[in-house]
Each structure stands twice: as structure tokens, then as C-alpha cells.
Amino acid sequence: MTILVTAAGGQLGRLAVEALLDRGVAAGDIVAGARTTSKVADLAERGIRVVALDYTVPETVAAALEGVDSVLLISGSEPGTRYEGHKNVIDAAKAAGVAKLAYTSIAHADSVDLVLAPDHKATEEYLAESGVPAVLLRNNWYIENYAADVLRAAETGVIAASVGDATIAPASRADFAAAAAVVLTEDGHLGRTYELSGDTAVSYADIAAAAAEVLGREVAYAPLSREQLEAALTEAGLDAGTVWFVAELDAGIARGALSDADPTLARLIGRPTTTLVDGLRAAVETMRVNA
Incomplete structure (x- = not known):
């Protein structure tokens, strides 16, 4: 059985290749696809x-x-424009007679009110219409998404966001990659459609507490209004489109778009998902090494 991993030069793709190797797939049975092949040399x-x-x-x-x-x-890395690229892969997979296609979607893609969801919903629908045998991996948030916030908090002592008291249920990229390797x-x-998340839902106050443990200093969560967030992002030099996108993501x-914790990911990978503290510690260390 030969397995193609698309976007293998990216963070999730590279981890998926490693997860396949860990599960005993021979290197010669893995194909790593990348837009820039030098990244996977x-x-x-x-x-x-x-x-x-x-x-x-x-x-x-x-x-x-x-x-x-x-x-x-x-899934592609450019929200709002990636659906056409996904269609190209699905069409090619159908023409090639692929026996299984696993797609990394987002939590509750068919119903969630989140700015990232439309591309995923459209891709899921197109995939279903194509007839390609498929598995949907609806990933919640990555713990690693907060590494930059933690590094800023090392200086400011604050993690700020416009999410109120909402919760998310994140897991590490390695957890999601391991699930992909399993299916x-x-x-x-x-x-099957798998809703994949960390074992526990956490608030942004919990993220601040985890950051404090990682950094060894006090860190507080500072809730912002949407207007305050947009003003801060604009002052930081972000363009209007990016400011809107980030604010809409927080909205x-x-x-509650990412609040559901589900045991499916842990069941698939056969272990508890990565804890917030462990995931943040590893992500921050990686960012520091690569800086």
C-alpha cells in the first residue's frame, strides 16, 4: 500500500509522515508531496x-x-482560496482510483459558525459528491497555535484575546497526525466522520495559567472587546483584511465554535491527548530553537 501525504513540507504533514513510519509503514511506501521539494529533501x-x-x-x-x-x-494554508486546490486533489484522486482519502477538516465543519469553516464545508461536500472513498478528520485547534502568545507573555505577562470566557479543546499537531496515520x-x-479534539476543554484563563507554568512567571488572561482587539492589531501594523479575519476568528x-471536547482522538491514538502544559512547553521550545 502506497500512501501520499500532501503538504508534507508543512508542520502537520511532516508529523504525519513520522507517524506513518512509527506505525511500521515502510519508507518506500510513503510519498511526500510538497510545493517546495527542497523542504522535504x-x-x-x-x-x-x-x-x-x-x-x-x-x-x-x-x-x-x-x-x-x-x-x-x-487542507491548504490560505483560508478563502483553498477550496479550488482541494477540488483538484479530489478530482485527481478519483481519476487515479484512490482507495482511501483522509481529509483534515475542522470541528463541526458542516454546522459551525467560524470564519474558517466554509472552505472545509465545501470540500467535504465536494468529496462526498465525488464518490472517492473517504474519511473526514475534523480537527479542533492546535495547542501550537498559542506558542507565539506564550512567548509574548514572557515579556508582557499577559495573554489577550476577544473570546470572553469561551473554551476550546485543543490537542497537539502530533496527536492529530497520529490519528491520520491510524485511519x-x-x-x-x-x-466515517471523526470529531477530533483534546481530552479537556480549556478557557483562555487556563491557557494563561499553563503559560505561567511553562515560563515560570505570572501570566494573566486579559479579555478584550472586539473593538479593543482590532485597535491593537491595527496599531501593530496589520492590514485591514487581516485585522478583520483575526477578530472574526476570535468572535x-x-x-463556542471549538468548545466541544470529544474522546474520539484519544481512542484512535490509544493514549490520552497531549496536555496543554506539555504541548505549550514543546511548542515554545521549538519556536525558540528555530528563531
């Missing part, structure tokens, strides 16, 4: 086939799928 040195794959260039997608049985379609290598998952979280 080290994988080629380990015996993994590296291919150019750009979602927006259909001929690269078709070439990457040659001889492939299963695909991990990692790609096991039978019995086709046609969705405030409405």
Missing part, C-alpha cells in the same frame, strides 16, 4: 519518495498520485 534521504505537488497546478497533483493507494489531503493504515474507517471562538 531530508525525507528523500530516508527512502521516502519526494514529489512536487502544488494544489493549484493539477498536473503536479496527477503526477504525484501515480501508483498511490491512499491519500492524506491536508490511513487500518481498515474500518471509510465513510467564532467566543460563540
Whole structure:
């Protein structure tokens, strides 16, 4: 069985490759697709086939799928424009007769009120219409999304957001990657939709407390109004479109878009999900090393 991991040069894609290797998939049975192949040159040195794959260039997608049985379609990184690229991958997978496609979606993509959801909802619908045998991996938030906030808090002692007292249920990227590896290598998952999250829902006050433990200093959560957040982002130099997007993202979280903790992820990977403190500590260390 040959498995293609798309966006293998990205953080989740690289972890998915590692998770497949950990589950005993031979390096020669893994194809790492990346828009910039130099980012995955080290994988080629380990015996993994590296291919150019750009979602927006259909001929690269078709070439990457040659001889492939299963695909991990990692969602594109540009909200609002990624649906067309996803369609290209799905169309190519159908033409190639792929036996299984796992797609990394977002929590409750078909019903959630979150600015990130429309691309995912449209992709899920197109995938269902295509007839490609599929598994939907609806990922909640990544713990790593807060690493930059924690590093700022090292200086300011504050984590600020416009989410009120809302909760999220994050897990680490490695947890989500491990789940993807499970559904790609096991039978019995086709046609399933998995809501994947951390074991416990946490508030932003909890994130501040975890940051304090990681940093060894006091950190407080500072709730902002949307207007205060937009003003701060504008003062920081962000363009109007980005300011709106970030504020709308916080608004969705405030409405409870990511609040549901579900045991499915832990069940799939056979262990508890990564704790907030452990995940933040690892993410902050990675950011510091790569700085």
C-alpha cells in the first residue's frame, strides 16, 4: 500500500509522515508531496519518495498520485482560496482510483459558525459528491497555535484575546497526525466522520495559567472587546483584511465554535491527548530553537 501525504513540507504533514513510519509503514511506501521539494529533501534521504505537488497546478497533483493507494489531503494554508486546490486533489484522486482519502477538516465543519469553516464545508461536500472513498478528520485547534502568545507573555505577562470566557479543546499537531496515520493504515474507517479534539476543554484563563507554568512567571488572561482587539492589531501594523479575519476568528471562538471536547482522538491514538502544559512547553521550545 502506497500512501501520499500532501503538504508534507508543512508542520502537520511532516508529523504525519513520522507517524506513518512509527506505525511500521515502510519508507518506500510513503510519498511526500510538497510545493517546495527542497523542504522535504531530508525525507528523500530516508527512502521516502519526494514529489512536487502544488494544489493549484493539477498536473503536479496527477503526477504525484501515480501508483498511490491512499491519500492524506491536508487542507491548504490560505483560508478563502483553498477550496479550488482541494477540488483538484479530489478530482485527481478519483481519476487515479484512490482507495482511501483522509481529509483534515475542522470541528463541526458542516454546522459551525467560524470564519474558517466554509472552505472545509465545501470540500467535504465536494468529496462526498465525488464518490472517492473517504474519511473526514475534523480537527479542533492546535495547542501550537498559542506558542507565539506564550512567548509574548514572557515579556508582557499577559495573554489577550476577544473570546470572553469561551473554551476550546485543543490537542497537539502530533496527536492529530497520529490519528491520520491510524485511519490511513487500518481498515474500518471509510465513510466515517471523526470529531477530533483534546481530552479537556480549556478557557483562555487556563491557557494563561499553563503559560505561567511553562515560563515560570505570572501570566494573566486579559479579555478584550472586539473593538479593543482590532485597535491593537491595527496599531501593530496589520492590514485591514487581516485585522478583520483575526477578530472574526476570535468572535467564532467566543460563540463556542471549538468548545466541544470529544474522546474520539484519544481512542484512535490509544493514549490520552497531549496536555496543554506539555504541548505549550514543546511548542515554545521549538519556536525558540528555530528563531
